[in-house]
Amino acid sequence: MRDKTSRHLWKVFVVLLSITLLTFSTGCSWFSSADEGTAKKNTVRHEEPYLCPLCGLPVEDESLIARRPVAVKIENDPSARPQSGLGKACVVYEEITEGGITRFIAIYLCRDPDPIGPIRSARPDDIDMIYPYNALLCHCGGAPYTLSMIKSSGIADLDELGGCGAYWRFRGRRAPHNLYAGIPQLRQAGDALYPFEGEVSSPFEFMDGKEVAEIKAEREEMAVGGAPQSNVPPEGGVALIPINGVHIPYKKVCQVKYSYDPASGKFLRFIDGIQHTDYSTGEPVMVDNVIIQYIQMGSSVIKDVRGTESPSLGVIGSGRAQVLTLGTLIDANWRKDSRSTHTRYFTNDGEEIPLKPGSVWIQLLPATQNAIFE
Numbered sequence: 001m002r003d004k005t006s007r008h009l010w011k012v013f014v015v016l017l018s019i020t021l022l023t024f025s026t027g028c029s030w031f032s033s034a035d036e037g038t039a040k041k042n043t044v045r046h047e048e049p050y051l052c053p054l055c056g057l058p059v060e061d062e063s064l065i066a067r068r069p070v071a072v073k074i075e076n077d078p079s080a081r082p083q084s085g086l087g088k089a090c091v092v093y094e095e096i097t098e099g100g101i102t103r104f105i106a107i108y109l110c111r112d113p114d115p116i117g118p119i120r121s122a123r124p125d126d127i128d129m130i131y132p133y134n135a136l137l138c139h140c141g142g143a144p145y146t147l148s149m150i151k152s153s154g155i156a157d158l159d160e161l162g163g164c165g166a167y168w169r170f171r172g173r174r175a176p177h178n179l180y181a182g183i184p185q186l187r188q189a190g191d192a193l194y195p196f197e198g199e200v201s202s203p204f205e206f207m208d209g210k211e212v213a214e215i216k217a218e219r220e221e222m223a224v225g226g227a228p229q230s231n232v233p234p235e236g237g238v239a240l241i242p243i244n245g246v247h248i249p250y251k252k253v254c255q256v257k258y259s260y261d262p263a264s265g266k267f268l269r270f271i272d273g274i275q276h277t278d279y280s281t282g283e284p285v286m287v288d289n290v291i292i293q294y295i296q297m298g299s300s301v302i303k304d305v306r307g308t309e310s311p312s313l314g315v316i317g318s319g320r321a322q323v324l325t326l327g328t329l330i331d332a333n334w335r336k337d338s339r340s341t342h343t344r345y346f347t348n349d350g351e352e353i354p355l356k357p358g359s360v361w362i363q364l365l366p367a368t369q370n371a372i373f374e
């Protein structure tokens with residue numbers, strides 16, 4: 001539980017620090033005698049930056065966030081790893097598909113990585129997940145039932161099998177794990193087919209710099225004890241539990257571990273014990289926020305080419321969630337009222353949970369399982 005005394009002490013400290021800084025800035029005569037030109041420049045430089053509505057990060061040019069988001073289906077079969085471009089997405093969903101192998105929906109708005117992939121087919125639940133983003137759905141086919149659902153949903157669809165020319169096969173990998181594209185090329189093909197005039201709505205609330213600093217300081221103050229009991233919700237109020245990492249128990253070859261790196265304030269990702277890196281850049285995939293969303297998985301009418309049934313994910317409705325940000329765990333719940341509304345994440349008191357500006361990875365996990373924290 002959040003320690004009220006330590007929080008109060010922290011606030012007192014912040015107030016004292018502010019008074020000290022104010023005294024310093026007004027007490028130095030040379031500081032206030034800076035010429036007007038410099039002062040003007042500083043004013044311009046400190047104007048409110050434009051923030052990406054999907055990840056909360058500042059962008060230099062407003063036009064970057066006035067575009068249609070691009071949602072790409074990226075596979076996670078062991079033969080597809082490491083993938084390219086996942087680390088540059090604003091939002092990533094990891095979902096279970098046939099046989100327990102997971103797949104990603106990576107949503108891009110403020111950054112345009114090239115290449116991204118390997119790209120694979122869509123699933124029916126993808127429509128419910130990306131619909132409120134007003135995104136261009138980029139994928140390589142899907143079951144006939146899925147494709148007809150995509151068509152009738154009215155979402156902007158850029159299927160590789162439609163022959164738009166924005167995708168290419170990489171000779172260094174065997175099919176079907178070799179379909180790639182660049183976000184600029186996908187965007188160009190999408191804009192020609194579906195000109196975008198809307199506005200991108202934000203699925204999350206983000207902290208400001210002061211709030212990030214407060215949470216960081218609060219985490220440092222709290223001694224990191226043993227693993228919290230992951231399946232026992234706190235008794236109410238906002239629980240801010242310091243954690244070092246989490247295991248997410250997908251099928252073994254897709255098991256995820258996140259490890260918190262206090263220096264960067266981000267989580268490092270591991271799949272089946274191997275650090276998740278980018279194939280093209282070699283850089284580790286670093287994640288700012290992890291949301292574990294517990295879902296009621298069921299069966300669907302869809303089968304893959306081998307006859308294995310695709311699960312139904314049940315992403316519309318409500319359930320339990322755990323929000324990991326800045327090395328802390330907040331027990332939460334989620335709610336998505338309809339296909340057209342974003343999923344929102346609330347504390348047990350019903351307040352929306354603000355996230356650290358940066359990437360958000362949503363781990364869809366069956367409610368019959370539990371993430372294990374350390």
Ligand SMILES: [Zn+2]
Pocket residue numbers: 052053054055056057089090109110111
């Ligand atoms: Zn962004």
